Amino acid sequence: MDAAVYHGPGDVRIESVPDPEIEEPTDAIVRITHTAICGSDLWPYRGQSDREAGSRIGHEPMGIVEEVGDDVRHVRPGDRVLAPFSISCGECEFCRKGLHTSCVNGDGWSGANGGAQGERVRAPTADGTLVRVPERYADDEDTLEALLPLTDVMCTGHHAAVSAGVEAGDTAVVVGDGAVGLCGVLAASRLGAERVVAVGHHEDRLEIAEEFGATETVASRGEDAVEEVRELTYGGANHVLECVGAESSMSTAFDVARPGGTVGYVGVPAGVEEAEFLGTAFSKNVTLRGGVAPVRAYVDDLMADVLQGTLDPSPIFTKTVGLDGVPEGYEAMDEREAVKVLVKP
Structure with a gap:
C-alpha cells in the first residue's frame, strides 16, 4: 500500500510500504477514506521536534473496516468508523476514569500499524478504539467531513x-x-x-x-x-x-x-x-x-451534536488533497496557506 513517510525536516514522501495485517485477535484492519494533516505533524516537519527518519506519519483516521480479529465484537467488516489519535483498550484503570491517553495498552497510529496518512491501518484493541458511524450517515460526505475533526482537533x-x-x-x-x-x-x-x-x-x-x-x-x-x-x-x-x-x-x-x-x-x-x-x-x-486530550472520552457526545446538525467543525479544512498530494499539503500548512488539510486517499 501507499503511505506518507517522514524522512526529515521538510521531507514527507508517499512510498510503498507493507500492508498491515491482523496480528492479535483484538485487531481490525481499516481502509482509510478520510484523514488529515495535523498542526502537531508540523513540529517534526519544521525540525522543532525529533522524529525517526523513515517512520510513517498521521494520526486522524476514518474509514471502512475490512477485517477483524476473532475477539472483536463491537465492529465488523463494512462498518464506517473513526478513531481517536490515541489507541486505547477501554478497559484499564485509566480508560475507565476517562483518561484514555494514559491507557496501559495504549499505542499510536504512526508505527508499523500503518500510519494514518496512508491507505490502511491496523487498529489494535479495536473494540476500545474504533467508533462506529451510524449506517445512515456512512455515505453522507458533508457529515463525514464534519465528523473527521473529532479524531483530534x-x-x-x-x-x-x-x-x-x-x-x-x-x-x-x-x-x-x-x-x-x-x-x-x-x-x-x-x-x-x-x-x-x-x-x-x-x-x-x-x-x-x-x-x-x-x-x-x-x-x-x-x-x-x-x-x-x-x-x-x-x-x-x-x-x-x-x-x-x-x-x-x-x-x-x-x-x-x-x-x-x-x-x-x-x-x-x-x-x-x-x-x-x-x-x-x-x-x-x-x-x-x-494536557493530551482524551478524545475517546468526548467523542460520543460531540458526535451526537454533529449528527443532529448543531456542531460542524468542517470549515477548518481549507484545502483538500489526495494521498499523492500529502507533501503539498504539508507545504501549504507550513506556509500558513491552509488551516488544516483534508486528505482523501
Whole structure:
C-alpha cells in the first residue's frame, strides 16, 4: 500500500510500504477514506521536534473496516468508523476514569500499524478504539467531513474549554488561530460562553473564529495583544484556552488570565525552555489544567451534536488533497496557506 513517510525536516514522501495485517485477535484492519494533516505533524516537519527518519506519519483516521480479529465484537467488516489519535483498550484503570491517553495498552497510529496518512491501518484493541458511524450517515460526505475533526482537533479544543472551566455565561479567551484554537472557540461557544475572545495572527482564520462564535477577535501580537484582551475583558478572563504550545502563547495565556483564573492548555509543547509564565501563574494564583486530550472520552457526545446538525467543525479544512498530494499539503500548512488539510486517499 501507499503511505506518507517522514524522512526529515521538510521531507514527507508517499512510498510503498507493507500492508498491515491482523496480528492479535483484538485487531481490525481499516481502509482509510478520510484523514488529515495535523498542526502537531508540523513540529517534526519544521525540525522543532525529533522524529525517526523513515517512520510513517498521521494520526486522524476514518474509514471502512475490512477485517477483524476473532475477539472483536463491537465492529465488523463494512462498518464506517473513526478513531481517536490515541489507541486505547477501554478497559484499564485509566480508560475507565476517562483518561484514555494514559491507557496501559495504549499505542499510536504512526508505527508499523500503518500510519494514518496512508491507505490502511491496523487498529489494535479495536473494540476500545474504533467508533462506529451510524449506517445512515456512512455515505453522507458533508457529515463525514464534519465528523473527521473529532479524531483530534475538535475534541482537543473541547478539552481546552473543559479544562479551563468554561460554563454558560462565562467569558473565555482562546489563544491560537490554528485548527485546535478555532475548535476551542467552537467548543467554548457550545458550552454556553457569553463572550469568546479569539487571539490570533491571521485575519482569514479569525473570520472562521467569528463563524464559530467568537464575539471579539484580536490580531495584535505580544504585549499589544495582551493589552487589547485586558481592555476587552476588563482586566482579564477567568477562562483561557491555550491552543498552540509555544512559549509565547503560554506567556500570553497567563498574562490575560484574571487572578484566580484557569488556563486550559492543549497545545503540544515545542520550544518551551524558559517557563517564565510559571512566575506569572504563581503570582496571580492561576491554575493550569489540561494536557493530551482524551478524545475517546468526548467523542460520543460531540458526535451526537454533529449528527443532529448543531456542531460542524468542517470549515477548518481549507484545502483538500489526495494521498499523492500529502507533501503539498504539508507545504501549504507550513506556509500558513491552509488551516488544516483534508486528505482523501
